[in-house]
Amino acid sequence: MKACPTEAIRVRNGLAEIMEERCVDCGECYKSCPVSAIIVEQDDFNEIFNFKVRVALVPSVLIGQFPSRITTEQIFGSLITLGFTHIFEIDSVVDIVQEGYNKMTGQKDEPTPRISSFCPAILRLIQVRFPSLVENLIRVKPPSDIAALSYKSALIDKGLSEDEIGLFYITPCAAKIASVKSPVGEKTSTVHGVINMEYLYNKMLHIILNGEASEEQHAAGDLTSMGILWSLTRGESRHQAGRSLAIDGISNVTHFLENLEDTENSQIDFLELRACDESCAGGALISGNRFLTVERLNGRARIIQNKKRQDKAVFQDKEYWLDPIPPRPMMVLDNDREEALRKLNKIEDLLKILPGIDCAACGSPTCRALAGDIVRGDAGPEWCVFLQELYLRNGKISLDEADRINSGIWGSEREYRSQIK
Amino acid sequence: MELSYDIGGGDFVNAGRASSAVKGILKQLNISAVLIKRVVIALYEAEVNVAAHASAGKISVSITKDVIRINIRDKGPGIADIELAMQEGYSTASKEVREMGFGAGMGLPNIRKNSDTFNISSTPGEGTELEIINRLSN
Numbered sequence: 001m002k003a004c005p006t007e008a009i010r011v012r013n014g015l016a017e018i019m020e021e022r023c024v025d026c027g028e029c030y031k032s033c034p035v036s037a038i039i040v041e042q043d044d045f046n047e048i049f050n051f052k053v054r055v056a057l058v059p060s061v062l063i064g065q066f067p068s069r070i071t072t073e074q075i076f077g078s079l080i081t082l083g084f085t086h087i088f089e090i091d092s093v094v095d096i097v098q099e100g101y102n103k104m105t106g107q108k109d110e111p112t113p114r115i116s117s118f119c120p121a122i123l124r125l126i127q128v129r130f131p132s133l134v135e136n137l138i139r140v141k142p143p144s145d146i147a148a149l150s151y152k153s154a155l156i157d158k159g160l161s162e163d164e165i166g167l168f169y170i171t172p173c174a175a176k177i178a179s180v181k182s183p184v185g186e187k188t189s190t191v192h193g194v195i196n197m198e199y200l201y202n203k204m205l206h207i208i209l210n211g212e213a214s215e216e217q218h219a220a221g222d223l224t225s226m227g228i229l230w231s232l233t234r235g236e237s238r239h240q241a242g243r244s245l246a247i248d249g250i251s252n253v254t255h256f257l258e259n260l261e262d263t264e265n266s267q268i269d270f271l272e273l274r275a276c277d278e279s280c281a282g283g284a285l286i287s288g289n290r291f292l293t294v295e296r297l298n299g300r301a302r303i304i305q306n307k308k309r310q311d312k313a314v315f316q317d318k319e320y321w322l323d324p325i326p327p328r329p330m331m332v333l334d335n336d337r338e339e340a341l342r343k344l345n346k347i348e349d350l351l352k353i354l355p356g357i358d359c360a361a362c363g364s365p366t367c368r369a370l371a372g373d374i375v376r377g378d379a380g381p382e383w384c385v386f387l388q389e390l391y392l393r394n395g396k397i398s399l400d401e402a403d404r405i406n407s408g409i410w411g412s413e414r415e416y417r418s419q420i421k
Numbered sequence: 422m423e424l425s426y427d428i429g430g431g432d433f434v435n436a437g438r439a440s441s442a443v444k445g446i447l448k449q450l451n452i453s454a455v456l457i458k459r460v461v462i463a464l465y466e467a468e469v470n471v472a473a474h475a476s477a478g479k480i481s482v483s484i485t486k487d488v489i490r491i492n493i494r495d496k497g498p499g500i501a502d503i504e505l506a507m508q509e510g511y512s513t514a515s516k517e518v519r520e521m522g523f524g525a526g527m528g529l530p531n532i533r534k535n536s537d538t539f540n541i542s543s544t545p546g547e548g549t550e551l552e553i554i555n556r557l558s559n
């Protein structure tokens with residue numbers, strides 16, 4: 001509950017509830033929950049069989065998770081065994097993404113710093129917590145989308161019809177799954193489904209270790225070292241002109257943006273911001289160790305260091321721009337200023353009586369969050385265990401009432417309750 | 422709503438506490454990002470000036486639905502020639518302060534630029550008082 005960067009989680013009836021309008025889908029709760037109470041939604045794997053042509057869109061971090069002795073051929077072969085017919089390496093399109101970034105530089109009226117839209121959790125974080133910065137987001141679609149669009153049109157050029165092609169994105173990213181289900185800056189999502197990498201990794205490893213990986217070769221995409229490293233920290237920033245900065249980890253990003261909001265001229269041209277520590281190598285759905293993943297990908301990039309792309313990157317103006325990204329401010333207490341001020345005063349008054357130790361026993365992550373919940377009518381001051389104790393002693397509430405409140409928060413099945421009674 | 426904060430001279434770590442608290446409050450009141458930024462920049466520069474040039478200061482903030490008034494009063498050397506201090510680029514900041522990245526001489530001019538009403542008064546040897554008033558209507 002406390003891991004959430006936008007304080008979107010409350011505990012009610014013994015379950016974690018997520019306030020949807022605040023959630024940025026960063027996956028922090030999923031990574032940190034001690035009892036695995038958070039579930040990442042995903043599509044049924046068998047949906048791939050609804051299509052004749054079943055494309056696996058594969059990011060480099062998938063390969064980086066496997067031990068070095070397992071070859072790329074085996075990894076791709078295991079995907080074929082699982083039922084895919086085509087494999088496309090997403091990170092082979094980063095030259096096209098870079099082409100889009102280049103198109104934006106030098107445009108006079110663009111606000112600086114320009115902020116990458118690569119990470120969907122950052123995109124949403126900016127919408128809800130830093131709405132003043134939405135204009136700074138670079139409106140170039142991320143590699144996964146451009147990969148899907150460009151590979152689809154390549155297959156259509158080869159004579160396949162659009163409705164027999166199913167595009168499935170294998171992702172390390174909780175935010176990506178959410179952004180396919182409700183896209184930002186796009187009318188509909190380009191891919192037909194997202195596949196949770198954590199789920200797939202075990203199946204793939206099993207196939208490979210049993211020697212069942214197909215020997216057919218299907219990988220497409222012209223991967224360079226720039227592509228392999230793109231989704232890691234500094235993967236984008238090192239290729240940008242001017243002063244650029246790479247920041248990973250959502251709390252680091254939040255601190256930085258707090259300061260950026262107040263600066264008149266930051267003198268920074270480009271910001272690469274990633275929600276996960278070690279960027280996508282630390283994605284919520286990565287099973288392997290993120291530092292080893294980074295190390296393996298660096299090794300892989302070194303081997304093809306001098307490789308150049310065969311064809312020229314072509315940025316399709318019609319398809320590759322994101323639509324304007326609307327702000328989604330969540331901090332506002334009330335649209336009526338006077339009412340908001342009244343609520344704010346009430347919150348400050350409540351904070352004077354709440355203990356201020358942020359124990360979270362009330363089901364809200366901090367005392368200030370509880371005060372906000374009380375003012376919104378979603379909780380009462382007696383939900384605070386310290387105030388409850390006071391109210392009990394001076395007879396303001398009964399034991400039964402206190403009991404009802406506590407099970408409303410932590411559920412009635414808690415064992416300690418029967419033990420205490 | 423009334424708020425108050427203390428800042429110590431030389432305390433660059435806590436300079437910025439008041440401005441970030443005020444920012445959080447204004448965001449909850451649905452005030453435009455442009456107006457928030459003006460208030461925050463002005464207040465932050467004033468906080469830094471107390472840390473850089475004075476020995477102790479007190480900030481009082483009053484917010485109504487139409488206006489935010491900020492008063493910053495410090496004990497310190499004061500400013501002998503206010504007109505000179507208000508000039509862009511003028512600074513008496515020490516070498517140490519400059520090394521920390523402050524002391525470009527743009528603080529006071531930026532405070533004036535970002536407030537609708539700006540008043541400054543000072544008694545040399547005693548201290549300085551600033552008043553920053555911004556309307557909150559969009």
Ligand SMILES: Nc1ncnc2c1ncn2[C@@H]1O[C@H](COP(=O)(O)OP(=O)(O)O)[C@@H](O)[C@H]1O
Pocket residue numbers: 470471473474475495497498499500506507511512513514523524525526527528529530549
């Ligand atoms: N609170 C203060 N107390 C004493 N002197 C001050 C104060 N604020 C500003 N000054 C004087 O005015 C000068 C200009 O201030 P400012 O424009 O903020 O530039 P800077 O702080 O970068 O030097 C300072 O160098 C200092 O001499």
Ligand code: SF4
Pocket residue numbers: 026118119120121122172173174175176274275276279280281282283284
């Ligand atoms: S850093 Fe990568 S894995 Fe993590 S949220 Fe962002 S895009 Fe997803």
Ligand SMILES: [Mg+2]
Pocket residue numbers: 466469470473524526527528529
């Ligand atoms: Mg100054």
